Amino acid sequence: MDFAIEQLPAADIDELGPLWQQLLAHHSQQAPHLEELAPVRSPESSWQLRRELYLQWLSSPDTAALTARGPHGLLGYAMVRVVADRPGSWQWGAEPGDRVGVLETLVVHDDARGAGVGQALLDAARHHLDRHGLKIMKISVIAGNEGALRFYRREGAVDFVQTLVMPLSPPP
Template identity: 40%
Template sequence: MNAEIVAGTADDVDALEPLWLAMLEHHRDVTGAEWPVRGPEPSWELCRKDYQSWLGEDGAFLLIARDPDTGGPLGYVLCRLQPSGPTFDLGERRGEVDSLVVSEQARGSGLGSALLRECKEELRRRGVAYWSIGVVEANEDAVRLYERVGFRPWVRELLARVDDE
């Protein structure tokens, strides 16, 4: 898909709501009833608040893929810069892709790969050597995409209800 990838700011966040909500429903579809997924309004309010806060600092950046005809967003990636921590020598900071969202109409077009390539280049410009991304294990298409661009399993996060036996 032909799209222009541009740097976004906190002023662009509100235009991302439809993409976020579509991703939320996609997560609901891929996880089924196994895990609780927030409703659209509370989910977007939390997301919007986080994005506004992160983009107001020097510790995050936003890249938006825009439709060349309408200028509307077709997808985006939001990446945070995190301390690498005391155990692994990953440099002073590592990139953490918080969100990669591609519109349903653009899925499978290479737009997600293009957004990740641009994200990786921005991390290089900032002197970052490592980056990570989280993915719901049931989201098999996303797992394949991330592996194609070079991500490999590193830390496994396990989740359980505290009242399960």
């Protein structure tokens, strides 16, 4: 597949909206159990919220919106940023201040999956963080997204925390 990896300027943020909405659809399909706790946002409101966060993150020079651009438009993107993280147990980075990378989003267009685009975006995200002197990248995966887990594990990712959500009133 023919594509180039580029860094997207914040001014072009709206190019990411349709792919974000595909990711939202993918998540709600992979994790129907979560709809027993809360409804899924509409694609429009989900993108507006995410757009705001992206712009906030992109105001830091450490954040990168990495895109895979094909001849007919975007095939996927990765949003990666750097955060301070000093848990008492593991030393993720060099002293004095531990910092880690966070892969906030990785999505490949429905019609372009399984052709190496995700791999190229992941490599670009790792390269970006490596240039910032980081050693670790955190990734959150929605429970049920087994394909994504397989993809990350093949690249050396291992299990870290398991996040649960529960209703405040217990089931009868």
